Amino acid sequence: xxxxxxVLVLAALAGLALGQGAMVRVAHLSPDAPAVDVLVNGQRxxxxxxxxxxxxxxxxxxAKVRVQVVPAGQDAPVVIDAELDLKVGVYYTVAATGFLAxxxxxxxxxxxxxxxxxxASPGSGWSTPPPTPRRWTWR
Numbered sequence: 813x814x815x816x817x818x819v820l821v822l823a824a825l826a827g828l829a830l831g832q833g834a835m836v837r838v839a840h841l842s843p844d845a846p847a848v849d850v851l852v853n854g855q856r857x858x859x860x861x862x863x864x865x866x867x868x869x870x871x872x873x874x875a876k877v878r879v880q881v882v883p884a885g886q887d888a889p890v891v892i893d894a895e896l897d898l899k900v901g902v903y904y905t906v907a908a909t910g911f912l913a914x915x916x917x918x919x920x921x922x923x924x925x926x927x928x929x930x931x932a933s934p935g936s937g938w939s940t941p942p943p944t945p946r947r948w949t950w951r
Contacts, residue, residue: 834898835869839907842915847884860884874900892917
């Protein structure tokens with residue numbers, strides 16, 4: 813029953829995003845950074861996100877939003893301060909990448925397939941540079 817209710821709520825939120833806003837999830841991919849809280853337009857939206865964790869999609873307005881990342885349970889220091897221009901019906905993944913000294917956000921547009929008819933295929937991206945191609949010689 814709970815799973816069915818969750819699916820209904822998720823579908824309702826997704827429908828809301830497609831009609832009025834965007835859907836955003838956050839990934840903590842900074843290996844030496846502590847757990848973090850994410851503020852959206854000054855309001856704490858995500859708490860205690862640890863390395864390797866990815867949130868579910870959350871609905872946000874289709875507009876310019878300010879996203880800040882701070883250590884969990886604290887208001888400072890702000891380690892990421894970015895403005896995102898979110899579009900109606902678009903799914904995004906915002907990833908905190910790099911080591912803490914050079915932490916930066918990377919924003920990916922997620923292309924979903926099968927979840928909603930008429931949508932494109934799953935997106936892919938690298939949070940680090942792709943591996944260098946190697947040339948193989950057979951002897």
